[in-house]
Amino acid sequence: MAARTEPSARASGDAPARRRPPAPPARQSAARPPLLRELLLVAGLFLVYKSGRLLANGHTGEAFRNARHVWDWERFLHLPGEGLVQSLLLNGDGLGDWLVRTANTYYAAVHFPATVAFLVWLYLRRPAHYVWARRTLAAVTAAALVLHLAFPLAPPRMLGEPGLVDTGQVYGPTVYGAAPAADTMANQFAAMPSLHFGWALMVAIGLIAATRSRLRWLWLLHPLLTLLVIVGTANHYWLDSLVASALLGLALAALRWAWPTASGAGRARRSVPSDRVALAGAGR
Numbered sequence: 001m002a003a004r005t006e007p008s009a010r011a012s013g014d015a016p017a018r019r020r021p022p023a024p025p026a027r028q029s030a031a032r033p034p035l036l037r038e039l040l041l042v043a044g045l046f047l048v049y050k051s052g053r054l055l056a057n058g059h060t061g062e063a064f065r066n067a068r069h070v071w072d073w074e075r076f077l078h079l080p081g082e083g084l085v086q087s088l089l090l091n092g093d094g095l096g097d098w099l100v101r102t103a104n105t106y107y108a109a110v111h112f113p114a115t116v117a118f119l120v121w122l123y124l125r126r127p128a129h130y131v132w133a134r135r136t137l138a139a140v141t142a143a144a145l146v147l148h149l150a151f152p153l154a155p156p157r158m159l160g161e162p163g164l165v166d167t168g169q170v171y172g173p174t175v176y177g178a179a180p181a182a183d184t185m186a187n188q189f190a191a192m193p194s195l196h197f198g199w200a201l202m203v204a205i206g207l208i209a210a211t212r213s214r215l216r217w218l219w220l221l222h223p224l225l226t227l228l229v230i231v232g233t234a235n236h237y238w239l240d241s242l243v244a245s246a247l248l249g250l251a252l253a254a255l256r257w258a259w260p261t262a263s264g265a266g267r268a269r270r271s272v273p274s275d276r277v278a279l280a281g282a283g284r
Contacts, residue, residue, distance in 0.1 A: 032127040042119070042134070049141055059152040063189035067154040070192070070237050071161070079239070082156045083163035085232040090165075100171050103229045107168070108175045111196045114222070118203045122210060128260040129210040133202065139251040140198050144244070148190040155191040157234035167233045194236040198244030200226040205252075209260065 074081075089100040115137070122130035157166040168174025176188050200223040207219045230236040 032123065033131065035123075038123065038134075045138055045141070049145055059189060060154075063152040063154040064158070066151055067156070067159055067191075070153060070239055071156070071159065074238055081161075081163075082231050082234055082237060083161065085228055086164060086167070086234055089167070089232045097171055100167050100233075101173075103232055104168050104171060104173055106225070106229045107196065107233050107235060108173050111199065111226070115199045115203060118206060122206065126210045126260070129206060132255065132260050133206040135255055136206075136248070136251050137199065137202055139255065140202065140244075140247050141195065143247045143251070144193050144195050144198065147193060147243070147247075148187065151192060152189040153191040153240075154189055155235050156237055158188075164234045168235075191236055192240045193244035193247055194230055194240035195244065196230050196236070197223060197226050197241040198248050201245060201248055205248075 089103050119130065119134060119137075122133055156164055157168075166174075168176060204219040204223050208216045227241050230241070231238060
């Protein structure tokens, strides 16, 4: 009888408990890339993009022909007219010109600083997420540059459609010159895709992936507000944002191998209960 009870005693925990092998280190704790290298890399990518956009400038006739095509495609797809959103900005009850000027300011001042702040925060707090986000943004921007060169597109504010005005020029502030051909700072015929929306959507996705707060889904308000602003100011078509979303989806799929894994803290929280069980079994 004693020989029979011995295995059961061991099974009940008298034998030393087997400890699970330590979990592999989370990629969240990956080494932070060298700061100088990242600054040079990001600055170089930005300069290449700006230079490439300017190469597409000057294709006035083609840009306006493409604009008519996009406008017709949107009507064929039964998308709402861009003037619908703009009318809400221009006819805000009791708000006067404040609403449309706020939209112009958002378009001019939030797009680039918000993306830079996003990358800086990831670099300091989430290095693995930073590398993933930087690669994704670079891929989307490169694809957008190719499309800007291949498909110059005049924005809806230039079409002269009834109900559409250039809110930047009329109400201010604006980031564009009055004459597109004479604008040496930006290519006004690079409407598709909208990097305003594509970058905003990536910022929201990156912050949702890198944080654990229950309120993190509110970051989606950034691309939603950006969409209303770019359409309401007549700087972009609805299709510009749809194409930007498609490019971002392709970039995320192509860089799936670079996706950050769960954070180290999350893994630690999941491993603590099993470690406690093992230690408790060893002490019995």
